Amino acid sequence: MSDSPSALLELREVTVRFDGLVALDTVSLAAPRGRVTGVIGPNGAGKTTLFNVVCGFVRPRSGEVRWRGRALARHRPHDLARLGIARTLQGLGLFPGLTVLENVMVGADRHARTGFLSGLLAAPRADRDEAALRERAMARLDELGVAGEAARRPGELPYGAQKRVALARALAAEPDLLLLDEPAAGLSVGEIEELAALIGGLRGGPAVVLVEHHMDLVMGVCDQVVVLDFGRVIAAGAPGEVRDDPAVLTAYLGEEVRGA
Amino acid sequence: MDVRRPLGALRSPLRSPLLRPTLVRHSAAALAALLALYVLTTSAAPYRNLEIAHAAYLTCAVAGLTVLTGLGGQISLGHGAFMAVGAYTAALVIAHWGWPLAAVLAAAAGVTALAGVVVGAVAARLEGPYLAGATLAFAVGLPGLANYEHLSGVLGGQNGLTVAPPVPPARLGETFPLERWQAWISCLGAVLTLFLLANLTSGRFGRTLRASRDDEIAAALSGVRVARLRIAATVVSAACAGLGGGLLAVVATLAAPGAFPLTLSLQLIAAVIIGGLGSLAGAVWGALILVYVPTWASDAASSSGLSHNVASNLPLAIYGLVLIAVTLAFPRGLQGGLRDVGGAAARRVRSRARTSRARDDTPGLPATHPGGADEASTDDAGARPDDGGDGAGGRGERLRR
Numbered sequence: 236m237s238d239s240p241s242a243l244l245e246l247r248e249v250t251v252r253f254d255g256l257v258a259l260d261t262v263s264l265a266a267p268r269g270r271v272t273g274v275i276g277p278n279g280a281g282k283t284t285l286f287n288v289v290c291g292f293v294r295p296r297s298g299e300v301r302w303r304g305r306a307l308a309r310h311r312p313h314d315l316a317r318l319g320i321a322r323t324l325q326g327l328g329l330f331p332g333l334t335v336l337e338n339v340m341v342g343a344d345r346h347a348r349t350g351f352l353s354g355l356l357a358a359p360r361a362d363r364d365e366a367a368l369r370e371r372a373m374a375r376l377d378e379l380g381v382a383g384e385a386a387r388r389p390g391e392l393p394y395g396a397q398k399r400v401a402l403a404r405a406l407a408a409e410p411d412l413l414l415l416d417e418p419a420a421g422l423s424v425g426e427i428e429e430l431a432a433l434i435g436g437l438r439g440g441p442a443v444v445l446v447e448h449h450m451d452l453v454m455g456v457c458d459q460v461v462v463l464d465f466g467r468v469i470a471a472g473a474p475g476e477v478r479d480d481p482a483v484l485t486a487y488l489g490e491e492v493r494g495a
Numbered sequence: 496m497d498v499r500r501p502l503g504a505l506r507s508p509l510r511s512p513l514l515r516p517t518l519v520r521h522s523a524a525a526l527a528a529l530l531a532l533y534v535l536t537t538s539a540a541p542y543r544n545l546e547i548a549h550a551a552y553l554t555c556a557v558a559g560l561t562v563l564t565g566l567g568g569q570i571s572l573g574h575g576a577f578m579a580v581g582a583y584t585a586a587l588v589i590a591h592w593g594w595p596l597a598a599v600l601a602a603a604a605g606v607t608a609l610a611g612v613v614v615g616a617v618a619a620r621l622e623g624p625y626l627a628g629a630t631l632a633f634a635v636g637l638p639g640l641a642n643y644e645h646l647s648g649v650l651g652g653q654n655g656l657t658v659a660p661p662v663p664p665a666r667l668g669e670t671f672p673l674e675r676w677q678a679w680i681s682c683l684g685a686v687l688t689l690f691l692l693a694n695l696t697s698g699r700f701g702r703t704l705r706a707s708r709d710d711e712i713a714a715a716l717s718g719v720r721v722a723r724l725r726i727a728a729t730v731v732s733a734a735c736a737g738l739g740g741g742l743l744a745v746v747a748t749l750a751a752p753g754a755f756p757l758t759l760s761l762q763l764i765a766a767v768i769i770g771g772l773g774s775l776a777g778a779v780w781g782a783l784i785l786v787y788v789p790t791w792a793s794d795a796a797s798s799s800g801l802s803h804n805v806a807s808n809l810p811l812a813i814y815g816l817v818l819i820a821v822t823l824a825f826p827r828g829l830q831g832g833l834r835d836v837g838g839a840a841a842r843r844v845r846s847r848a849r850t851s852r853a854r855d856d857t858p859g860l861p862a863t864h865p866g867g868a869d870e871a872s873t874d875d876a877g878a879r880p881d882d883g884g885d886g887a888g889g890r891g892e893r894l895r896r
Binding site: 290311312313314315316317321322324328329330331332333337338340341342344345347349351354355356357358359361362364365368404408 | 515516517518521691694695697698699700702703705706708709710712713714715716717718719720721727
């Protein structure tokens, strides 16, 4: 894979072991600004572990994660927003007790300035800050076409709309890197097409890394694709190249002449 | 501001431009509550004033607990112990330094907040039954400190510390009743607590706290420092309970271990649940039930003409029955139930009136007034702007973790 100098996120030979099981084996990957990088692979290939390493949920045994050219070490999940990294969760991870608007406002919390004291005293500054945050959140909801649902609870919305809210929440942080963990899971064909358009619309903005099972989405929307199998990178490159790679076919379809 | 208009439309329709700033809204509600309480206390008999004072200091503790448990999802069975810390602090400060009352109560809240830092740091690492167990141990163990032989000299052992009753200012007149003065102090404390908590929970603090209750990982990924936020919530909650305890010492003129049994902690959590998890207005309801239902039940029992054995046990049984009935009838708490009833009534009125420009009455407001719950109006306004708090808190299943 080309190590473009503008790579925002870079994994260098990252290895993760869980009790003898090798989840990631010297995986390297670079996600440049403004482009969509797809990470695909069969179940258990280590896709989500890769995200967890980036997010600081899992510490690699060896190798390093570099962000904007500097090694990320000992970062915790709550540091990500400040670093400019946002992640959507597998499933939704929306806050069911908050309205849609509030959900997205939490996503924009990185931009909030209200401290404890001005909140306690309801200082006019806190009101202004809240209004700015609300405006920011509404703008994201509007972009994703769910502004009309702002006052409702996520549970009242259809699944596709909830996915949009989750995406709006991640984008509300205005991240430089957006990690999408299986965004197409549970969506209908039509909704997946809409999702592809949404992700395509992000091109030129933040670096996007997409972990996904759904081949059509990945092939349609990604600028580059990394294929994992049993924790190893077995192929990387443009979607067209990867699709025809024999190693990828083997990983997905099994060996043609096993035991013959 | 052009941005505000569409947003204002989708949020509470109550807002007139004048009432938009949070500070103005909450201050207006607090002043209205104080006025109502002034009228109430000046017309009430001395023992009624004492009851009001009891309800007011319990409101402080229950309101603090509802923020921690209802909005933060952290259960605490130890809030009675926080009240004890506040009460003993107040008693000691009055006895040794004779500070002015406001300073005494601030010290009670402050010292208890420090205790909250310690408990919160431990609690932030615990969840569910472990958290309940740890706070339970705190509630059981702490009042026992008063009997510890090295401390009993300072803390007065089983008999506790007597507190000099507060003296009403001379300009209120020679004959100004002490009970009314105590009720005023206590109510002022309760309204101030509700005012500050309403400010806090209607903004960023409340929103991120509820988010961390709903999904810890998603909140952390949004940049919310969950552990720190939980400690902050525990500290806020402890400070409220400490103020409540300090007020208790001033009202009861005593700080003794017997005033802070385990049942107090359990009653506080019961009040939170009855009122509606996470609702400040519900906290007022819960505190009123804590004070008035046992009183009413024992009045009913003693006037029933039953044999002494039955009559002496009846209040507890009635109290239990009331609690069961309320939780069955209002699974989302009293405030949640009233909100539903108020909402249904408002909808009916609206559909009948059909005036398109009719400002729709905020659900809950018409319903909170009967029953002399004047304080309810304080945080009613406070709790409404973030309806999420109430609705979310009202759902019992959110009391996980």
